Amino acid sequence: MSRVAIIKYPGTNCEEETLYAIRNASKLDGRIVWHSEFKMDEWDAIILPGGFSYGDYGHAGLIASWSKASNEIEKAFENDIPILGICNGFQILTEIGILPGNLLYNESAKFIARWIRVKVHNPKGPWLSLIEEGAVLSMPIAHAEGRYFTDSPENVIKKPWMEYIENPNGSIRSIAGVAEKDGIVLGLMPHPERASFPWQSPRGFEPGGRKIFEGLGVSLKRGW
Amino acid sequence: MPLTSFEIEYAQKVLGRKLTKEELILLEAEWSEHCSYKSTKEHLKKLKTIAPWVLIGPGRDAGAIKLFEDVALVARIESHNHPSAVDPYNGAATGVGGIVRDVLSLGAKPILLVDALYMGSLKTRHSQWLATNIVKGIGDYGNRLGIPTATGLTWFSKSYEKQPLVNVACIGLTKPERILSGKVKPGDPIVLLGNTTGRDGFLGSSFASKPLDEKDIAAIQVGNPFIEKLIIDALLDAFDKNLLSHVKDLGGGGLGTAIVETAAQNKVGVTVYLDKVHLREPDLEPFEILASESQERMIVIPKDSNRLNELFKIFDKYEIEYSIIGHFSSEKRVKMFFKNRSVVDIPVELAVSPPRISRKVSAPVSSFEVPFPTDVDIEKTLISVLSSPRVSLKKAVYEQYDWGVGGRTVLPPGYGDSAVIWLRDGSKRGFAVSVRGNPRYVKLDPFTGAALSLGDAYRRVSAVGAAPLAALDNINSGNPEKPNQHYYTVKMIEGLAYASEILNLPIIGGNVSLYNEDEKGSMIDPVTSIMVIGKIENITKALGVVPVGDSPLVLIGKTEPELGGSEVQEVILGDVYGRPPVFRADTEKKLASFAKKVSEKELAYAAHSVSIGGIAVTVSKMAYWGNVGITLNSLAICECSPFEALFSESQARILYEVKPESLQEFLSLAQSYKLKASVIGHTLRNEKTIRVQHNGKEVIRLDLSKVSESLEALEKTL
Numbered sequence: 001m002s003r004v005a006i007i008k009y010p011g012t013n014c015e016e017e018t019l020y021a022i023r024n025a026s027k028l029d030g031r032i033v034w035h036s037e038f039k040m041d042e043w044d045a046i047i048l049p050g051g052f053s054y055g056d057y058g059h060a061g062l063i064a065s066w067s068k069a070s071n072e073i074e075k076a077f078e079n080d081i082p083i084l085g086i087c088n089g090f091q092i093l094t095e096i097g098i099l100p101g102n103l104l105y106n107e108s109a110k111f112i113a114r115w116i117r118v119k120v121h122n123p124k125g126p127w128l129s130l131i132e133e134g135a136v137l138s139m140p141i142a143h144a145e146g147r148y149f150t151d152s153p154e155n156v157i158k159k160p161w162m163e164y165i166e167n168p169n170g171s172i173r174s175i176a177g178v179a180e181k182d183g184i185v186l187g188l189m190p191h192p193e194r195a196s197f198p199w200q201s202p203r204g205f206e207p208g209g210r211k212i213f214e215g216l217g218v219s220l221k222r223g224w
Numbered sequence: 225m226p227l228t229s230f231e232i233e234y235a236q237k238v239l240g241r242k243l244t245k246e247e248l249i250l251l252e253a254e255w256s257e258h259c260s261y262k263s264t265k266e267h268l269k270k271l272k273t274i275a276p277w278v279l280i281g282p283g284r285d286a287g288a289i290k291l292f293e294d295v296a297l298v299a300r301i302e303s304h305n306h307p308s309a310v311d312p313y314n315g316a317a318t319g320v321g322g323i324v325r326d327v328l329s330l331g332a333k334p335i336l337l338v339d340a341l342y343m344g345s346l347k348t349r350h351s352q353w354l355a356t357n358i359v360k361g362i363g364d365y366g367n368r369l370g371i372p373t374a375t376g377l378t379w380f381s382k383s384y385e386k387q388p389l390v391n392v393a394c395i396g397l398t399k400p401e402r403i404l405s406g407k408v409k410p411g412d413p414i415v416l417l418g419n420t421t422g423r424d425g426f427l428g429s430s431f432a433s434k435p436l437d438e439k440d441i442a443a444i445q446v447g448n449p450f451i452e453k454l455i456i457d458a459l460l461d462a463f464d465k466n467l468l469s470h471v472k473d474l475g476g477g478g479l480g481t482a483i484v485e486t487a488a489q490n491k492v493g494v495t496v497y498l499d500k501v502h503l504r505e506p507d508l509e510p511f512e513i514l515a516s517e518s519q520e521r522m523i524v525i526p527k528d529s530n531r532l533n534e535l536f537k538i539f540d541k542y543e544i545e546y547s548i549i550g551h552f553s554s555e556k557r558v559k560m561f562f563k564n565r566s567v568v569d570i571p572v573e574l575a576v577s578p579p580r581i582s583r584k585v586s587a588p589v590s591s592f593e594v595p596f597p598t599d600v601d602i603e604k605t606l607i608s609v610l611s612s613p614r615v616s617l618k619k620a621v622y623e624q625y626d627w628g629v630g631g632r633t634v635l636p637p638g639y640g641d642s643a644v645i646w647l648r649d650g651s652k653r654g655f656a657v658s659v660r661g662n663p664r665y666v667k668l669d670p671f672t673g674a675a676l677s678l679g680d681a682y683r684r685v686s687a688v689g690a691a692p693l694a695a696l697d698n699i700n701s702g703n704p705e706k707p708n709q710h711y712y713t714v715k716m717i718e719g720l721a722y723a724s725e726i727l728n729l730p731i732i733g734g735n736v737s738l739y740n741e742d743e744k745g746s747m748i749d750p751v752t753s754i755m756v757i758g759k760i761e762n763i764t765k766a767l768g769v770v771p772v773g774d775s776p777l778v779l780i781g782k783t784e785p786e787l788g789g790s791e792v793q794e795v796i797l798g799d800v801y802g803r804p805p806v807f808r809a810d811t812e813k814k815l816a817s818f819a820k821k822v823s824e825k826e827l828a829y830a831a832h833s834v835s836i837g838g839i840a841v842t843v844s845k846m847a848y849w850g851n852v853g854i855t856l857n858s859l860a861i862c863e864c865s866p867f868e869a870l871f872s873e874s875q876a877r878i879l880y881e882v883k884p885e886s887l888q889e890f891l892s893l894a895q896s897y898k899l900k901a902s903v904i905g906h907t908l909r910n911e912k913t914i915r916v917q918h919n920g921k922e923v924i925r926l927d928l929s930k931v932s933e934s935l936e937a938l939e940k941t942l
Contacts, residue, residue, distance in 0.1 A: 010450070010453075010454055010457075010542065010543070011368070011450055011453055011454075013368075013369070013370020013453065013629060014370065014629060014631075016630070016631075017629075017630055017631030017632075017648065020631065020648060021631070024650075034541070050629070051370055052367070052368045052370075052449075052450070052453070054450065055368060055448075055449065055450030055453075056368070057450070110360075110623075110624055111363050111364075111367060111623075111624045111625075111626070112623055112624075113622075113623050113624070113625060113626050113627055113628060114623055115636075140628045142367075142626040142627075142628055142629065144367075191628065193631055194628045194629075194631045194633075196631075198764070199634050199646060199652070199763055199764045199766075200631060200633070200634065200646075202634075202635060202636060202639040202640075202768060202770065203639070203768055203770040203772075203850075204770065
């Protein structure tokens with residue numbers, strides 16, 4: 001059975017529900033791996049879950065990107081191993097430099113936790129394999145530093161990406177998620193692991209994260 | 225608060241000598257109101273605390289119930305009122321830190337935070353500063369721990385302009401057989417884990433046991449949620465490996481209190497070497513080490529001293545500091561040394577037995593009735609009530625809280641009367657939690673006021689379909705040395721005792737915060753926050769508050785013209801008068817069983833307990849949440865004036881949006897419980913107005929956009 005590594009840094013706090021989604025929505029085997037013990041060649045896919053690695057000191061994701069796990073993550077990137085960064089994981093991937101852009105403080109300068117909707121563009125790769133062009137997914141966001149910024153959004157939107165239907169944080173072009181390598185690497189601010197089972201979504205929203213996890217499960221078995 | 229000369233003389237008589245500086249400091253913390261409950265102990269005995277499903281009642285750092293055969297739920301509530309008045313951000317944040325460590329101390333994994341905040345008018349810069357920073361403090365700390373704050377209560381009143389009340393609660397889960405015994409034996413080493421000890425928070429417990437003084441800033445603790453998160457992860461690893469027998473937070477009173485309480489509970493003595501404590505500043509005096517309230521520190525006692533290395537390996541992985549600072553002993557004395565010098569040597573028994581004191585109470589003059597003006601415009605009143613900060617939506621608060629981390633949140637804030645939390649253990653089991661408190665009702669009648677808050681929280685837990693199992697109380701009151709203030713404390717406890725008995729709801733823990741006075745010595749509005757916890761067999765059937773539309777609205781419960789202590793009274797008259805609504809225990813109980821059945825049989829789309837502001841507020845919020853129109857017939861609510869029908873705060877009522885095809889079954893179910901059920905109106909998908917008829921005449925016609933604007937008023941000020 002394919003194995004998925006969920007990397008835990010000091011201060012990571014979404015690893016358990018992410019593992020639950022991997023096991024119960026992706027139907028894959030998964031493990032939580034302490035960052036300093038992570039070796040890329042033992043895994044078929046890698047997730048950097050949400051949380052406050054190193055307490056967000058400096059800025060979100062900065063100190064975690066200095067972990068020796070980053071070398072392994074870069075190697076995985078070169079070897080086309082699927083990588084997903086959720087929230088703080090997305091912030092870490094941009095700090096490492098394998099995803100473009102930066103995540104800045106929300107326009108409101110406040111932490112924002114709410115259910116939102118995103119539209120998926122150019123879906124490709126293992127994570128988005130079950131999602132159709134233009135599909136709208138509901139998921140919660142929960143972040144203080146989620147305002148996506150890049151000098152060249154036109155390059156980002158040529159690739160697979162996600163767009164907030166209502167921009168909650170001032171992200172440029174309403175960008176909620178970005179990808180590299182034809183969607184093999186995906187980073188997004190919303191939390192798919194909190195939207196993977198019907199009872200996780202209140203009335204008016206669907207569990208929009210489930211398709212991402214199911215997509216990985218199918219893709220690791222049949223390719224993408 | 226310093227020891228009284230009577231207390232010092234008493235201690236010196238027992239010892240037969242003068243107290244050392246360190247002993248004085250130790251007793252000052254131990255004998256403070258905060259640690260000893262000396263003014264309330266005799267009254268708290270009246271509370272119902274026992275039930276077959278209670279695993280641990282009041283007395284330890286947290287209480288516990290058997291939620292399911294294989295699941296123990298651990299809970300605790302505590303106030304951080306005094307620190308939050310001086311430094312709102314750190315005061316509120318460290319309140320969260322402390323309550324989480326209390327839940328850890330039973331060996332449970334903390335999975336939910338709850339807050340009850342009573343803050344100022346928001347019309348002065350000071351009250352805005354307090355409110356903004358309290359909310360940010362709770363959010364920043366809880367969010368970093370990865371523990372969701374998924375329900376709470378936010379109240380605003382000018383009584384709390386300078387002295388807010390900040391009550392926080394935490395819930396954790398473990399297996400019943402994995403709850404730490406708390407047992408220690410002579411010879412067991414004491415490991416101090418976590419943050420360095422510094423000068424911050426010096427004698428905070430004693431500071432919380434007297435009226436506030438502006439110079440008290442030195443007593444504020446500063447929090448570090450990152451260290452706390454590492455402690456949580458490390459302790460959970462240690463619990464998994466069964467390495468620990470006892471864990472205790474260094475809370476109010478610091479190291480001295482934590483150690484003395486452990487020794488006293490186990491009837492053993494203790495020897496501590498204060499120079500072994502890892503320090504932030506190297507020049508700390510022994511009395512400072514003893515009483516410092518630096519945050520994120522715990523004592524942990526290994527189950528087996530031969531496995532200490534395994535324990536330390538975990539702490540090293542997370543890079544948390546620790547030191548072995550002493551051991552328990554068979555001689556029942558507290559002995560402390562600093563660089564080979566004895567600084568404390570007293571019997572354990574003395575440290576935990578302050579001389580008895582008795583407090584007097586005297587009843588205030590009872591409140592009189594004040595009539596409403598006769599020319600009140602009902603529609604304008606509704607708008608004023610909806611935009612009152614107590615009524616309007618609290619998005620500006622809860623959107624700063626990560627209510628969803630953990631993936632367990634089924635009904636987040638704004639979607640249900642209680643937070644509904646899934647166990648996420650492969651089953652669909654879960655629990656519901658609500659916290660309530662109403663300073664207005666308490667002001668008019670503290671006995672009924674406390675009982676009503678218990679009833680309110682009990683009903684909100686029932687409304688989602690849960691079976692209420694336990695409650696925790698946080699009493700916030702005045703100066704126990706003043707009989708007219710202490711009256712409120714005693715009456716609130718008595719009201720709770722009565723209500724918990726009659727609703728068969730054990731109280732498994734609580735906290736008493738006294739000396740909540742302003743600078744002139746007047747009591748700020750006292751209140752008891754009550755948190756009720758209920759269990760749910762199937763969280764997929766939990767009933768939220770969001771209606772679907774085009775369905776009947778059925779009110780369960782009886783509406784009387786009860787406007788004493790109501791929202792509309794405060795909005796129109798500027799204060800509260802008369803008597804609060806009647807506590808209808810019998811109806812509350814029937815309603816709770818009925819509500820559980822409605823959810824199990826899936827007869828309704830939405831359920832919303834009627835609370836402050838009456839039916840008018842209940843329907844306006846449902847209209848907002850569902851983006852549906854609503855028509856109401858005032859006479860179906862109550863054979864009284866539309867004003868009374870709409871704004872009465874009669875208790876024991878839940879408004880349901882019933883599935884049209886289930887209406888008959890729903891009504892006969894209500895009948896079988898002998899509950900009054902009235903079809904009072906309908907929800908409408910295609911009409912975006914709220915319309916109220918009285919005797920064929922339209923008394924309210926309000927656009928949903930106007931309703932939204934009013935309900936969102938708080939977002940502009942906070």
